[in-house]
Amino acid sequence: MREAVREKEDLDGARIEKLSRQVAVLNSELQSARSESERDGLTGILNRRAFDRHVADLIARNTVKPLEFALLMIDIDDFKRINDTYGHLTGDTLRVAVVNKCRQLVRAEHVPARYGGEEFAVILSGASLGNAVKKGGEIREAIATTRYLLEGMPSQEPLSLTVSIGVSACRAGDTGASLLDRADKALCLAKASGKNRVVSEEDLK
Numbered sequence: 001m002r003e004a005v006r007e008k009e010d011l012d013g014a015r016i017e018k019l020s021r022q023v024a025v026l027n028s029e030l031q032s033a034r035s036e037s038e039r040d041g042l043t044g045i046l047n048r049r050a051f052d053r054h055v056a057d058l059i060a061r062n063t064v065k066p067l068e069f070a071l072l073m074i075d076i077d078d079f080k081r082i083n084d085t086y087g088h089l090t091g092d093t094l095r096v097a098v099v100n101k102c103r104q105l106v107r108a109e110h111v112p113a114r115y116g117g118e119e120f121a122v123i124l125s126g127a128s129l130g131n132a133v134k135k136g137g138e139i140r141e142a143i144a145t146t147r148y149l150l151e152g153m154p155s156q157e158p159l160s161l162t163v164s165i166g167v168s169a170c171r172a173g174d175t176g177a178s179l180l181d182r183a184d185k186a187l188c189l190a191k192a193s194g195k196n197r198v199v200s201e202e203d204l205k
Contacts, residue, residue, distance in 0.1 A: 040114035051113035070132030129169035162196035
């Protein structure tokens with residue numbers, strides 16, 4: 001009898017261990033799928049849905065405890081002309097190049113995201129409006145001074161591009177929509193003022 005009980009316990013233990021391994025594998029696959037669903041397929045950064053969720057989470061946390069952060073809205077200037085002139089493959093390559101340049105210039109805890117076709121956002125945790133404007137200026141200058149030699153292009157014809165950037169910072173009582181609205185209006189002013197520049201929400205007053 002004791003031997004039969006022991007054998008049953010051993011069998012039950014083996015089954016539990018097997019089930020635990022299966023659950024661990026399923027959890028890992030679920031986490032991987034969730035992570036992939038939050039990423040932009042071209043650039044690998046957060047997609048629009050994940051970006052909106054991240055901003056909403058920061059806003060919610062800010063209502064409990066003051067949390068300083070700012071937002072950069074970045075748009076590639078004259079992107080339609082680039083696409084029409086050099087093709088969509090070149091356009092995609094330049095989108096990735098802009099994202100990579102942004103990643104080089106921001107800290108690991110800052111969050112870049114694909115907001116639209118040629119529009120990107122960067123959430124700057126712990127940044128004041130002034131610091132965000134400064135960081136936006138660094139990004140703008142770095143992109144404007146970079147030259148791209150793309151496959152199939154003559155070496156004497158490097159391609160250049162510029163970006164316009166709108167900046168806002170989280171305020172008490174902000175919603176995700178109000179924060180984004182100010183950054184978007186600042187971006188529109190940057191475009192209307194000649195492009196290749198950084199405009200703060202303070203410039204909207």
